[in-house]
Each structure stands twice: as C-alpha cells, then as structure tokens.
Amino acid sequence: MTDWGQLYRDNVTALTKLATDLAEEQLSTHVPATPAWTVADVYAHLAGGPADALSGRMDGAPGPEWTARHVGERARLPLTVLVEEIRAQQDAVADSVADSPSPALVWDVTVHHADLHEALALGRLPEQLWRPVLDSAGPRLVGRAGVTVRCDGSVWGDPDVEAAAEVAPYELYRAIFSRRSRRQMQAWGQPGLDVGQLDALCVFGPREDDQPQPA
Structure with missing residues (x-):
C-alpha cells in the first residue's frame, strides 16, 4: 500500500528546495495549467488548501471560489512564509491521509508540483513524486x-x-x-x-x- 503521508512529505521537501532556487521574477511566471495563477499563487494554494482542509473550512471546495479565497488571503505573503506554512502542516496532512483510498491533498500537491515544473521549464517532475x-x-x-x-x-x-x-x-x-x-x-x-x-x-x-x- 502506498505511504501517502511520505509521498506528501517528499513533495513538500522538493517544493521547499525549489522555492530556495527561484529568482524573484520567476514568482510572477504564469502557470499554464492554472491560467489565473502565477508561481507564487500556486504556493499560496498549496498552503491554503491543506490549511482549509485541516480546519474544516471547505465551503465551496474544490471549486474556484474556495481556491480564490485562500489564494487571495495569502497574495501579499512572501514565499518564505508560504513555504513555512506548507512545512508546518505537513505532519497533520500526512496523518489525515494515512488510510485514505483517494487522498485528495496528496493528489493535489503532486499535480500542482508538476504544474510548476512545466511552467518553469524544469523538465518532468521526478517519477517517484507522481x-x-x-x-x-x-x-x-x-x-x-x-x-x-x-x-x-x-x-x-x-x-x-x-x-x-x-x-x-x-x-x-x-x-x-x-x-x-x-x-x-x-x-x-x-x-x-x-x-x-x-x-x-x-x-x-x-x-x-x-x-x-x-x-
């Protein structure tokens, strides 16, 4: 059986490393897979989505109004703050998906991680992460x-x-x-x-x- 919690943590580790390598101008790069979002917005979603799920703030999920709210709430936050939020909640997310046959938060982090790789021309996301x-x-x-x-x-x-x-x-x-x-x-x-x-x-x-x- 897949260790969904570990897969989530592995993606968070890689996303943290990616964040340290990004130049400031790359944060405003348009992400084709999510046309309304920049690279920074994707990080905001990867912080906000799990935060909402863990707190039960899921009205409208997974629709555009739900995602727009938590992305908008984080629009002015530095990337370092977004990454810290993602990292701070990874253990709680891992615990929440441990026995799930359809762990939406894990699927979501892998898909958006691959979105970033494609948008930034970084090549295919490493296979073990998807x-x-x-x-x-x-x-x-x-x-x-x-x-x-x-x-x-x-x-x-x-x-x-x-x-x-x-x-x-x-x-x-x-x-x-x-x-x-x-x-x-x-x-x-x-x-x-x-x-x-x-x-x-x-x-x-x-x-x-x-x-x-x-x-």
Whole structure:
C-alpha cells in the first residue's frame, strides 16, 4: 500500500528546495495549467488548501471560489512564509491521509508540483513524486471513464477493446488530472480514443489550451 503521508512529505521537501532556487521574477511566471495563477499563487494554494482542509473550512471546495479565497488571503505573503506554512502542516496532512483510498491533498500537491515544473521549464517532475498517484488512481479513473488505454506495457480497461490509446505514464497522469488539451491527447498512439472518451478521462473536464510538455 502506498505511504501517502511520505509521498506528501517528499513533495513538500522538493517544493521547499525549489522555492530556495527561484529568482524573484520567476514568482510572477504564469502557470499554464492554472491560467489565473502565477508561481507564487500556486504556493499560496498549496498552503491554503491543506490549511482549509485541516480546519474544516471547505465551503465551496474544490471549486474556484474556495481556491480564490485562500489564494487571495495569502497574495501579499512572501514565499518564505508560504513555504513555512506548507512545512508546518505537513505532519497533520500526512496523518489525515494515512488510510485514505483517494487522498485528495496528496493528489493535489503532486499535480500542482508538476504544474510548476512545466511552467518553469524544469523538465518532468521526478517519477517517484507522481508515479504512486498514477499507479493507485489511474486504473480506477480510466475504468470510471469507460475507456481503455495501453500504458507502460499494461492494458487499463477492457483488454478486448480494439479502440485503445497508447500513452506514456507521465502523459496519462497529466491528462487524467486535466493537464493536457484535447489536441494533445488526440496525438496519442493509434487507434486512439474519440473526443468524448478523451473528455471523460479528464477528472476536471476537458481543456482546449495546449500545455507545456517536458521532453
């Protein structure tokens, strides 16, 4: 079973290191995966989301009004303060997700961490920081969408279905969490999936804006 608490801590450690390496001008870099947010805003969300969850302040979650509130509350805070808040609550978050089959806070930190790597052209997020999420959630979310994909030598979905897309693990992970456009997903290996199937695969709905794809 995946140690979700440790995966959360590992991402926090890496995000802390990333923060120390960022130049001031990078904090205002636009993050394509979350068009309304800058790099600093993503850190604000990664502090505010867990703080809200731990305190039970979840009205409107996970919708845009909820995220806008806690990001806005932290808009003027220095990055060092945001990172300290993230670090200070990591043990409580780890305890809260220990036995969860769908640890939303862990999924959230890995997805937004990858958003930052893509926005800042830092290359793909290290596999150990996202792969457990794909291995745990991927088959279930693919099955819920009613589609079949071939990924890393395995077939997820109905093995007898001919219309299955061939997709690399990282790209499937990003697509499942709505981080790839329809056009980018249609470029997956043939025979591929139709638009309706691709849309069903995206848990936050389809998107039309192409996203940066690490080499």
